[in-house]
Amino acid sequence: MPEPITDITGYMNGVGARARAASRALARAGTAAKDEALLAIAADLDANREQLIRENEKDLESGVRKGLDAALLDRLELTPGRIDGMIEGLRQIAALPDPVGGISDLKYRPSGIQVGRMRVPLGVVGIIYESRPNVTADAAALCLKSGNATVLRGGSEAFHSNQAIAAGVRRGLEQAGLPADAVQVVATTDRAAVGALITMPEFVDVIIPRGGRSLIERISNEARVPVIKHLDGICHLYIDDEADLEKALQVAFNAKTQRYGTCNTLETLLVAEDIAETVLPELGGMYREKGVELRGCETTRRLLPYAVAATDEDWDTEYLAPILSIRVVKDLDEALDHINRHSSRHTESIITENYTRARRFLREVDSSSVMVNASTRFADGFEYGLGAEIGISTDKFHARGPVGLEGLTSLKFIVLGDGHIRT
Amino acid sequence: MPEPITDITGYMNGVGARARAASRALARAGTAAKDEALLAIAADLDANREQLIRENEKDLESGVRKGLDAALLDRLELTPGRIDGMIEGLRQIAALPDPVGGISDLKYRPSGIQVGRMRVPLGVVGIIYESRPNVTADAAALCLKSGNATVLRGGSEAFHSNQAIAAGVRRGLEQAGLPADAVQVVATTDRAAVGALITMPEFVDVIIPRGGRSLIERISNEARVPVIKHLDGICHLYIDDEADLEKALQVAFNAKTQRYGTCNTLETLLVAEDIAETVLPELGGMYREKGVELRGCETTRRLLPYAVAATDEDWDTEYLAPILSIRVVKDLDEALDHINRHSSRHTESIITENYTRARRFLREVDSSSVMVNASTRFADGFEYGLGAEIGISTDKFHARGPVGLEGLTSLKFIVLGDGHIRT
Numbered sequence: 001m002p003e004p005i006t007d008i009t010g011y012m013n014g015v016g017a018r019a020r021a022a023s024r025a026l027a028r029a030g031t032a033a034k035d036e037a038l039l040a041i042a043a044d045l046d047a048n049r050e051q052l053i054r055e056n057e058k059d060l061e062s063g064v065r066k067g068l069d070a071a072l073l074d075r076l077e078l079t080p081g082r083i084d085g086m087i088e089g090l091r092q093i094a095a096l097p098d099p100v101g102g103i104s105d106l107k108y109r110p111s112g113i114q115v116g117r118m119r120v121p122l123g124v125v126g127i128i129y130e131s132r133p134n135v136t137a138d139a140a141a142l143c144l145k146s147g148n149a150t151v152l153r154g155g156s157e158a159f160h161s162n163q164a165i166a167a168g169v170r171r172g173l174e175q176a177g178l179p180a181d182a183v184q185v186v187a188t189t190d191r192a193a194v195g196a197l198i199t200m201p202e203f204v205d206v207i208i209p210r211g212g213r214s215l216i217e218r219i220s221n222e223a224r225v226p227v228i229k230h231l232d233g234i235c236h237l238y239i240d241d242e243a244d245l246e247k248a249l250q251v252a253f254n255a256k257t258q259r260y261g262t263c264n265t266l267e268t269l270l271v272a273e274d275i276a277e278t279v280l281p282e283l284g285g286m287y288r289e290k291g292v293e294l295r296g297c298e299t300t301r302r303l304l305p306y307a308v309a310a311t312d313e314d315w316d317t318e319y320l321a322p323i324l325s326i327r328v329v330k331d332l333d334e335a336l337d338h339i340n341r342h343s344s345r346h347t348e349s350i351i352t353e354n355y356t357r358a359r360r361f362l363r364e365v366d367s368s369s370v371m372v373n374a375s376t377r378f379a380d381g382f383e384y385g386l387g388a389e390i391g392i393s394t395d396k397f398h399a400r401g402p403v404g405l406e407g408l409t410s411l412k413f414i415v416l417g418d419g420h421i422r423t
Numbered sequence: 424m425p426e427p428i429t430d431i432t433g434y435m436n437g438v439g440a441r442a443r444a445a446s447r448a449l450a451r452a453g454t455a456a457k458d459e460a461l462l463a464i465a466a467d468l469d470a471n472r473e474q475l476i477r478e479n480e481k482d483l484e485s486g487v488r489k490g491l492d493a494a495l496l497d498r499l500e501l502t503p504g505r506i507d508g509m510i511e512g513l514r515q516i517a518a519l520p521d522p523v524g525g526i527s528d529l530k531y532r533p534s535g536i537q538v539g540r541m542r543v544p545l546g547v548v549g550i551i552y553e554s555r556p557n558v559t560a561d562a563a564a565l566c567l568k569s570g571n572a573t574v575l576r577g578g579s580e581a582f583h584s585n586q587a588i589a590a591g592v593r594r595g596l597e598q599a600g601l602p603a604d605a606v607q608v609v610a611t612t613d614r615a616a617v618g619a620l621i622t623m624p625e626f627v628d629v630i631i632p633r634g635g636r637s638l639i640e641r642i643s644n645e646a647r648v649p650v651i652k653h654l655d656g657i658c659h660l661y662i663d664d665e666a667d668l669e670k671a672l673q674v675a676f677n678a679k680t681q682r683y684g685t686c687n688t689l690e691t692l693l694v695a696e697d698i699a700e701t702v703l704p705e706l707g708g709m710y711r712e713k714g715v716e717l718r719g720c721e722t723t724r725r726l727l728p729y730a731v732a733a734t735d736e737d738w739d740t741e742y743l744a745p746i747l748s749i750r751v752v753k754d755l756d757e758a759l760d761h762i763n764r765h766s767s768r769h770t771e772s773i774i775t776e777n778y779t780r781a782r783r784f785l786r787e788v789d790s791s792s793v794m795v796n797a798s799t800r801f802a803d804g805f806e807y808g809l810g811a812e813i814g815i816s817t818d819k820f821h822a823r824g825p826v827g828l829e830g831l832t833s834l835k836f837i838v839l840g841d842g843h844i845r846t
Contacts, residue, residue, distance in 0.1 A: 024763065028787055101786060107808065113797050115807045118785065122819050206820060226649065226820045247842030254844035340447065349838075362541065362837050363524060364451055374536050374840025383845070384538045384836060385530065396545050396833040397629060397649045398821040410819040413807060414785050415772075417797025419670030421677035422806070 005188040012196035015151055015184050016203025019124045022181040023149035027121045031098040033176050034145055038094035041172030042087045045137065048168060049083055055164035056133065063157050075131040076158055086137040086165075089388065093141040096387040099405045100147040103414065114416040119409045121147030123205035126197045127390075128153045128219060130211040133161035139208075140169050140183040142390045146408035149182045151204065153197055156189035163187065198223040208391055208403075228399055228407070230392045232318040232344035233263030235376040238335040238361070240352035241274035247373055248279055248351045253286050254375040255349065261320045263392060264347050264369075264379040268315060269326045270335045273299065276328045280304060284326075292322045299328035315342045332357050336364055343367055345394050347379040368394055368401035428611040435619035438574055438607050439626025442547045445604040446572035450544045454521040456599050457568055461517035464595030465510045468560065471591060472506055478587035479556065486580050498554045499581055509560040509588075512811065516564040519810040522828045523570040526837065537839040542832045544570030546628035549620045550813075551576045551642060553634040556584035562631075563592050563606040565813045569831035572605045574627065576620055579612035586610065621646040631814055631826075651822055651830070653815045655741040655767035656686030658799045661758040661784070663775035664697035670796055671702050671774045676709050677798040678772065684743045686815060687770050687792075687802040691738060692749045693758045696722065699751045703727060707749075715745045722751035738765045755780050759787055766790055768817055770802040791817055791824035 005011045026034075045052065056078040063073050099119050106116030125148045129135045136152055143150040154162040166185035173180050186193050198207050201224055208228045209219040220227050237255050239248045255266035271280060276299060284304040287294055294300075295314050296307035307326065314325040315338070329335045332350075339348055349371035350361040358372045369379040379402065381389025386404030393399045399407035428434045449457075468475065479501040486496050522542050529539030548571045552558045559575055566573040577585040589608035596603050609616050621630050624647055631651045632642040643650050660678050662671045678689035694703060699722060707727040710717055717723075718737050719730035730749065737748040738761070752758045755773075762771055772794035773784040781795045792802040802825065804812025809827030816822045822830035 027789065109806065109808055111801070111806060113801055113806070118793075120789065120819075244842065250842055250844050258845050366447075366450065366543065367835065369836040369838060370541075371838040372840060374838045374843045375845050377845040378534070378536055378838055378840075378843070379836070383532065383534060383536070385532055396543075400833050401836040410823050412790065413792040413802070413824045415792060415794040415797045415801055417795065417801075419667065419673055420797045420801070421673050422681055422798050422800040
């Protein structure tokens with residue numbers, strides 16, 4: 001552990017001021033310099049694998065001493081495979097197109113001026129995350145490529161791992177001639193640092209918290225700067241009575257069982273009553289064989305006697321586990337009504353061959369991703385072609401759904417004239 | 424005055440819940456219904472001109488009794504011309520294309536799914552404004568067309584005028600079969616209503632304050648929902664030493680003198696030292712003849728003996744008056760440095776024939792509008808072709824610069840598949 005920092009406010013103000021200064025240089029930095037830095041960071045991490053693992057072991061040992069549970073220790077560990085993943089991620093982001101400076105919609109107006117919009121960085125991005133140290137490299141890379149300076153505040157349990165990664169990031173930035181302060185990892189585990197980071201609008205333009213619901217809610221409640229936040233993923237799939245049976249079975253099974261712990265995993269299945277007898281017994285059997293606990297409404301339980309009774313709470317629960325709630329509804333309207341009431345506005349899908357109902361579902365479901373005949377598991381920055389994602393926003397303001405490089409930028413207006421004046 | 428409302432929290436919760444419910448219907452409403460409502464509101468206001476003027480007179484009389492100053496009374500007055508303006512504004516917004524439901528960038532991904540983005544309303548927009556009653560119709564119309572429900576809270580001095588306009592809006596909505604609660608004007612002058620409106624994230628998705636700096640700062644500080652805000656317009660024009668002299672004179676004169684009281688009016692003129700002797704004496708004479716007070720740096724005062732000495736405060740002042748501060752700078756870098764330090768990030772312009780400097784200025788100035796050889800007065804939703812504007816954002820998050828219909832919407836992802844599952 002380094003010397004403890006006692007004046008947290010003073011320290012964080014220094015971090016903020018340096019980030020703001022670095023953000024100006026970074027906004028002007030060319031694509032080549034940013035990509036060079038990303039590749040230099042990747043090479044640095046690759047060359048220092050042993051040191052990364054040594055520092056990570058300090059965190060793991062202290063985690064064991066503190067009695068962290070197995071899941072947390074697993075997330076904390078930097079395995080060789082995870083280091084490969086960080087390095088590969090940096091290289092992938094270097095290969096993505098640079099969004100900054102792109103000009104769109106440049107059009108002549110009747111006055112003779114030409115008006116367009118130029119994509120620009122947001123400025124300084126604050127990232128608050130918990131145990132996974134690989135977030136340090138991933139988040140820094142996305143912010144760097146999008147021309148933003150970053151202040152990263154990782155979990156105290158990953159302190160040594162994060163500082164080791166941060167040192168590699170600094171060396172890579174310097175090698176490319178970019179300011180080392182463009183990426184700063186907060187060097188204190190004092191929780192007051194988080195409070196300072198989220199209340200410095202003069203230095204920080206947006207906060208992205210990555211972690212559990214309680215972390216995100218606390219930060220949203222206390223922040224004095226905009227927050228790109230991702231709360232629950234209570235995702236729904238509605239099997240319409242005009243569904244293709246084979247698609248319904250495949251998609252409903254995949255959406256629940258392909259991975260249990262992700263935010264785009266199906267949590268509530270809605271089935272139109274006219275097709276329930278056809279689809280539920282077979283689908284229920286597939287889930288049962290896979291070991292998924294089913295919690296159903298009354299009709300569901302008539303068709304699937306092994307399903308337990310769903311309570312009111314089930315319709316508002318993100319299980320992140322092999323549990324699925326199932327409700328039989330009258331029709332699309334009742335499905336939309338259920339979704340409007342219980343969805344966390346993350347991702348919903350309809351299985352139908354009916355053109356009008358597909359169009360209605362797309363228009364009327366107010367979620368960040370709305371799908372027809374596709375698994376909710378596709379709601380992901382890579383699957384959508386964003387190249388990478390820094391998070392998934394369940395808000396509507398600024399960014400919605402998976403947030404990639406573009407979500408870390410804004411658009412300014414540019415006007416080209418030839419001495420034009422307003423009359 | 425109606426019965427005073429005593430339980431402000433309860434009242435505002437009711438307003439919020441009705442707005443949220445109406446927003447769902449409005450998000451689904453077709454273009455034809457929304458345009459029908461806009462035209463019905465226009466016709467209603469046209470048919471009830473006398474009543475509008477009678478209600479407005481109540482406000483004017485009570486304003487005189489309360490000793491409001493002449494400028495405030497002027498803003499408060501609903502003249503026949505201003506009523507024409509409201510009606511014409513409603514018709515223009517009806518004629519604009521509907522942004523809602525538009526799908527862009529629909530592309531196939533390697534997995535076979537088709538991914539695109541659909542434009543959707545934000546939900547419920549809260550507007551807080553001061554004395555001008557015509558904002559009631561303008562803001563309601565923009566929100567309605569963009570599929571958002573609105574809660575409007577006008578100044579207490581315009582209470583009767585706003586309620587009269589609100590009644591016309593309700594009748595127009597009902598006539599088109601849309602929920603009358605889609606536009607609600609708060610029926611109390613109690614300031615606690617503002618406090619409630621800006622702290623109900625469950626009912627309100629974004630707040631747009633329109634008024635003076637103190638109103639906007641107070642609301643930004645206290646809001647618990649995102650705020651689209653417009654602070655100062657301290658706009659700069661830089662005359663480069665490779666400027667075309669005629670363009671420099673025309674644009675610099677127009678930017679300052681075409682209107683003094685608008686946020687896109689020039690407040691600080693920067694002049695490259697190599698061209699100062701050529702351009703300043705003539706330009707200074709034009710300003711002087713027009714009655715503009717000039718406040719200059721030392722070099723400026725050597726060239727324009729009638730200019731008074733600028734103080735440090737001048738470089739950070741939005742005059743909104745026939746006053747201009749002038750500083751002679753060494754070159755583009757010094758101009759950029761001054762702008763970075765003193766601009767409110769609203770609008771800046773460069774006059775130059777030099778290609779490289781024009782490009783640098785566009786890229787390196789971090790303001791919502793950046794111009795080359797054009798008057799800052801063009802920074803306006805109508806001039807940019809947005810059709811209308813609900814305000815100008817000096818933020819970077821979500822909306823930047825003039826905010827039209829598109830700024831009142833968000834994008835959700837849509838995914839079209841054919842039974843696709845993730846593997």
